[in-house]
Amino acid sequence: MNSLRIARAAIRARPVAMRMAAQRRGYAEAIPDKIKLSLSLPHQTIFKSQNVVQVNIPAESGDMGVLANHVPSIEQLKPGIVEVVEENGSTKSFFLSGGFATVQPDSSLSINAPEAYPLEDFSAEAIRNQIAEAQKIASGSGSEQDIAEAKIELEVLETLHAHVK
Secondary structure (H helix, E strand, O other): OOHHHHHHHHHHHOOHHHHHHHOOOOOOOOOOOOEEEEEEOOOOEEEEEEEEEEEEEEEOOEEEEEEOOOOOEEEEEOOEEEEEEEOOOOEEEEEEOOEEEEEOOOOEEEEEOOOEEEHHHOOHHHHHHHHHHHHHHHOOOOOHHHHHHHHHHHHHHHHHHHHOO
């Protein structure tokens, strides 16, 4: 029995309730126009809203925008800015050190990150000072582990510096 016939037989053998869930939506069904967003850290939720129109995330596969009814997916996030566009047109920006974003079929998006801060909490001058310190260590003045950590810190700080004015 070839694999296509096995798959068809398995679909027919499922209960009716399970078959209904696998069917595609028709045009007559209402499609949500908002995203339910949750931006969480291990110890707290820093942003939660049900009136989000779009969320721009720094995915490892490339920056992407998430709208309502987005295809379900899981994306690994790189250090960067998450931009949240709310229903009233205002935007909120958060800097993440990395993490994961999960888009669910019901237009809910959960972003989980080890660290995240509102972008307005950062000072351009303080970032420049930290970049200078990290460059000194990364250029060879320290142990192998210190140099590796300084290179990671530089990557994060340079990404943050590009977004802070």
